[in-house]
Amino acid sequence: METGEILVIDLFAGPGGLGEGVSSCVNENGNKPFQIGISIEKEPSAHRTLTTRAFYRKIYELENGLDSYNSYLNGNITRSELFKRFPKQAQEAKQETFFAPHTLGEDNSDIHARIRELVASHGTRPKVVIGGPPCQAYSLAGRSRNAGIVDYKAEKDDRHFLYKEYLKVISIAQPDVFVMENVQGILSAKVGGEVMFPRILKDLKAPGRVTKISSPKYKVFSLVVNADDPTNPTYADPKDYLIRSEDYGVPQARHRVILLGVREDIERVPGTLLPREDKTTVEQVIADLPALRSGFSKREDNAKDWEREVSKNATRVKKLLRKQFDGAADLDLTPIKNLPRSAALPVNEPLLMPEHLVEWYRNNAPMCVLNHETRGHMDSDLLRYAYSAAFTILSGGISPKARDFPADLAPAHDNWNTGTHADRFRTQVANKYSTTVTSHISKDGHYFIHYDPKQCRSLTVREAARLQTFPDNYLFEGNRTQQYVQVGNAVPPYLAQQIGKVVMDLLSQIE
Numbered sequence: 001m002e003t004g005e006i007l008v009i010d011l012f013a014g015p016g017g018l019g020e021g022v023s024s025c026v027n028e029n030g031n032k033p034f035q036i037g038i039s040i041e042k043e044p045s046a047h048r049t050l051t052t053r054a055f056y057r058k059i060y061e062l063e064n065g066l067d068s069y070n071s072y073l074n075g076n077i078t079r080s081e082l083f084k085r086f087p088k089q090a091q092e093a094k095q096e097t098f099f100a101p102h103t104l105g106e107d108n109s110d111i112h113a114r115i116r117e118l119v120a121s122h123g124t125r126p127k128v129v130i131g132g133p134p135c136q137a138y139s140l141a142g143r144s145r146n147a148g149i150v151d152y153k154a155e156k157d158d159r160h161f162l163y164k165e166y167l168k169v170i171s172i173a174q175p176d177v178f179v180m181e182n183v184q185g186i187l188s189a190k191v192g193g194e195v196m197f198p199r200i201l202k203d204l205k206a207p208g209r210v211t212k213i214s215s216p217k218y219k220v221f222s223l224v225v226n227a228d229d230p231t232n233p234t235y236a237d238p239k240d241y242l243i244r245s246e247d248y249g250v251p252q253a254r255h256r257v258i259l260l261g262v263r264e265d266i267e268r269v270p271g272t273l274l275p276r277e278d279k280t281t282v283e284q285v286i287a288d289l290p291a292l293r294s295g296f297s298k299r300e301d302n303a304k305d306w307e308r309e310v311s312k313n314a315t316r317v318k319k320l321l322r323k324q325f326d327g328a329a330d331l332d333l334t335p336i337k338n339l340p341r342s343a344a345l346p347v348n349e350p351l352l353m354p355e356h357l358v359e360w361y362r363n364n365a366p367m368c369v370l371n372h373e374t375r376g377h378m379d380s381d382l383l384r385y386a387y388s389a390a391f392t393i394l395s396g397g398i399s400p401k402a403r404d405f406p407a408d409l410a411p412a413h414d415n416w417n418t419g420t421h422a423d424r425f426r427t428q429v430a431n432k433y434s435t436t437v438t439s440h441i442s443k444d445g446h447y448f449i450h451y452d453p454k455q456c457r458s459l460t461v462r463e464a465a466r467l468q469t470f471p472d473n474y475l476f477e478g479n480r481t482q483q484y485v486q487v488g489n490a491v492p493p494y495l496a497q498q499i500g501k502v503v504m505d506l507l508s509q510i511e
């Protein structure tokens, strides 16, 4: 296949994890067959991230392209100065992200018209639709939030039906293949007492029935389990559609439903992802990032006061932990001196990172680390972070539950001890893969405590991005909270690349 031969229509694109993964696929001829034609995203900061990345992909191989991009990353030139240096590519990047944030369901006439145009100009060459309708309404957290809303009616929550926007685009574009991603909760979500998943599956197999647009039918494959009958794929268990990202080299337990739709007239059967034998750990992917200190959220912040506070906490934590662990007295919790809170610094040698990931993360990496800035924490939380990180080391990799915290470290929460907040504070264990990075990381860092008590802090956006396998030169635009949301929402690009290869192999077998 030639470079750009496969037109990609990217819906609900977020910061572009899926798009990044497929765009990076290279075939045996050294070509990159996937070319994003349009990415639709409604949230302005994610849209800005998408445009910056689309632009990067268009210029990094041009003369002065990478240098100019790095000048922007280093803060030496503004984004508009960068775009002015490559006006044609800037225009193409803006067109790729449709010039502005757009909302599926509200801006359909423009979106659909553009998709029709792209499809028509692409002729008979292959097309794919990627993306996932947002997951808040299906996710377990979203469902428990909804449960707290008086008079909440799932059947009135439009977000349950956003997948129908996806169906409309499939009907219009009639792609050879679609890749639809969603949270695990989609398998069990109910609307008006009806379990939604069988209906969603049925609708995806025959989108025209719902959209009333004449449309081909689709077979829906799992990417991890072989179908009982490849001509009419069925699976014994809906969980067969579930992908455990940690099995595919992602340093994170991210379990997502990913459906691979193949147009009915295509007789070839797609392959499945190849699990890796080794698991990637948190430490392998973040240990080389510059050490940082956290800050204070409710009082004036400076390094000396922070060191004093963390030292004081260290003494207290050791005393508390001596009652629980023999080795507590020997644990060194002394804060690292003179740490910055953000680092425009080069990364250290990625000594622990496996070679294939060094290539993945560090390819065309900038000199300085992007989006690597710590948050401020309350004094009481700093103490809990120290306790949690130290406990995790002493226990050999178990982050403490609420019940493990000494009473005087317990937050003033009525339900701290009821079990619902058992994981209110969670240290990401150095030598395991992390728990799921969700957009909740934007709210506070309590679920994402760094394993190093000497830094006593939660993870930065860049560390979360590493857990999500974004390359180091992937810039998240917007403020820090928006950056965290974008990272938490994304499909890990490293996984998306593997999915892209399955699609690329399938499409390259078709005449």
Ligand SMILES: C[S@@+](CC[C@H](N)C(=O)[O-])C[C@H]1O[C@@H](n2cnc3c(N)ncnc32)[C@H](O)[C@@H]1O
Pocket: 011, 012, 013, 014, 015, 016, 017, 018, 019, 040, 041, 042, 043, 046, 102, 103, 104, 105, 131, 132, 133, 134, 135, 162, 181, 489, 490, 491
């Ligand atoms: C789970 S994220 C998608 C992640 C993305 N597929 C990736 O690979 O990084 C869902 C995104 O859909 C966006 N979104 C939600 N409703 C939308 C709508 N009606 N139209 C366009 N975008 C929407 C959200 O802002 C969010 O960024």
